[in-house]
Amino acid sequence: MTDGVAVLGAGMHPWGKWGRGFTEYGAVAARAALADAGLTWGEVGSIVGAVTVRGGYPGYVAGASFAKALGWQGARVASVYAACASGAQAVDTARAQILAGLADVVLVVGGDAAPKGFFRPVGGDRPDDPDWLRFRVLGATNPTYFGLYARRRMAVHGDTAEDFALVKVKNSAAGALNPNARYRRRVGAEEVAASAMVADPLRLLDICATSDGGAALVLSSMEFARRHGVADPVRIRAVSTVTPRYPSTVLDLPDIATDSTVAAEPPDGSFRASIARAAYEEAGVGPEDLSLAEVYDLSTALELQWYEDLGLCAEGEGAKLLREGATALGGRIPVNASGGLASFGEAVPAQAIAQVCELTWQLRGQAGGRQVEGARVGITANQGLFGHGSSVIAVR
């Protein structure tokens, strides 16, 4: 177990629908993170870009795109694609370079200019692509998967549409306190219930929007941080990037079917739970040590699932934990103190980085009105399409 790597700087471009290119969002976030770290771009030895496959520019050259926007200076470069987990894998790549001694300081950047409406696969006739097939054959948009999970929770655990709405109410209250959030208005339960049904039982305000935005981190070795005059930085202690175990019995995007369990028993716990477990093991902490969690609330119902997968409560008790107020600001274990995707919307390659930005500010005590008192340990969690796990644990 190493001491991890230091987070010297965190920065964002505010999220919204700005209509500009993803490199602009990333470069603004990068400059903010560099300023926060007290470093110039010229002092950075390596840049890692989290990749999008959408937007007005080929995201698969993200690392170099951001480096060019900031001004070529000869830094080592990498670009990482793992769908929603891209940002976490970019952090992981930077961390590996630092721990291997390949770089002292690494800039991690993600930015996206998301299309309006539903996410869709790139064009053309591509029947060998499972993502293309689920749209073509089933018309199964992302929200329909969220609807399937939500309905399953209602049937198995007795969750209600009112429980789901409470997640939005909670997250919008936190987002109202976050200057980088796109939606900064508190939303009431009646308003969620009155919004249009999208994928039964989920309504428009149960589902996260698509957004533009950017986020960046400056990471360094602990030795560099000390030399730089930062004795007690926020440290990244774990980055979980695990894949599922066969047979996977959850119908995850973009699956048309689960694995069969005829030939092998399913593993203990879900894929999502294994993502968190790997992070806990690497960091040497458990759910009882957490001060806060930032999770991918692609839908309100999915946030409840994360409570259980992170071990914040027992299976089936997510809604109970929510109703008790434990996951709200001021509660025992605030979840999505940033406002979450409910307040930000999805800017895919930036979001997992944005989650770590929030942990950084919280652990430094710089989160303003949404500050979690005495925060010492934070976890992020999300899941990238096609089996990319993602969870980061940061400590102070």
Place this chain on the structure above:
Amino acid sequence: MARSRRPAVDEWFAGEGARFRLLGTRCAACAAVFFPREDTHCRNPACPGGELTEVPLSPRGRVWSYTDSRYRPPSPYVSDPELPWEPYALIAVELAAERIVVLGQAVPGVTVADLAVGMEVEVVAGVLYEDTGTTWLTWHWRPTEVAV
């Protein structure tokens, strides 16, 4: 001239009427079943790898979950933008013998109000869309207790 009838995806289903079946593959070494069909390698990590042969899936199963699509899905889903959008239900169905959950559209006319988790459904041939020369076929799930 009558349209020709063709599957929207090759080799995922076959048969007419009561003999309509989804088609998966089974590994000869470990008996793992795959749908959509896996024709190159067995994906069971504990399996040395066996020959994959086509196998029809059980025609009936139980609803694992369901939802619907109240807004028109984007392309490559095919729908006529001139016509008002008619939401359809999507059902995830658990097949007991194969121990697998398979997603599919419900037969037209079945809405989420007709469905419940645990309900029995059967697989039937359905129409995904039609163009000038071709009727593109798919599979639909039909509740055995619901008259449509």
